[in-house]
Amino acid sequence: MIITIASGKGGTGKTTVAVNMALSLENVQLLDCDVEEPNSHILLQPEIHETTPVCTKVPVISEELCDYCGKCSKFCAYNALFVAPKTVMVFPELCHSCGGCALVCPKNAITEKERQIGVIKKGEAHGVEIVYGELNVGEAMAVPLI
Numbered sequence: 501m502i503i504t505i506a507s508g509k510g511g512t513g514k515t516t517v518a519v520n521m522a523l524s525l526e527n528v529q530l531l532d533c534d535v536e537e538p539n540s541h542i543l544l545q546p547e548i549h550e551t552t553p554v555c556t557k558v559p560v561i562s563e564e565l566c567d568y569c570g571k572c573s574k575f576c577a578y579n580a581l582f583v584a585p586k587t588v589m590v591f592p593e594l595c596h597s598c599g600g601c602a603l604v605c606p607k608n609a610i611t612e613k614e615r616q617i618g619v620i621k622k623g624e625a626h627g628v629e630i631v632y633g634e635l636n637v638g639e640a641m642a643v644p645l646i
């Protein structure tokens with residue numbers, strides 16, 4: 501059986517209900533998907549046995565190969581790239597990791613590197629397996645972590 505407790509309103513008691521329900525059942529996994537402010541671990545105080553970094557890919561521009569044509573910035577719907585006459589600025593926090601900029605670059609001047617946006621933690625407390633994500637402070641993109 502899968503039980504989901506969800507709401508868009510803070511302070512309604514979702515975490516309290518979820519944790520108490522998990523503690524009252526057997527063979528339970530509690531997944532706290534509020535990666536911006538997870539709280540289930542505060543109440544359960546689990547022993548964490550695994551931490552996994554979560555990364556997205558962001559563009560890296562080779563200044564030697566780039567001819568500053570601007571095709572990458574024209575393609576990017578999120579304005580993560582800005583092309584000036586002799587430089588390309590990358591705004592990693594705006595990038596949605598689609599890789600389109602690298603595909604449209606006629607000079608193959610764009611590669612990608614990983615950028616950590618948070619971690620997923622797994623642990624156990626009181627017979628409850630808990631999994632939750634922690635988004636890095638100031639990070640705008642929670643969806644890849646969820």
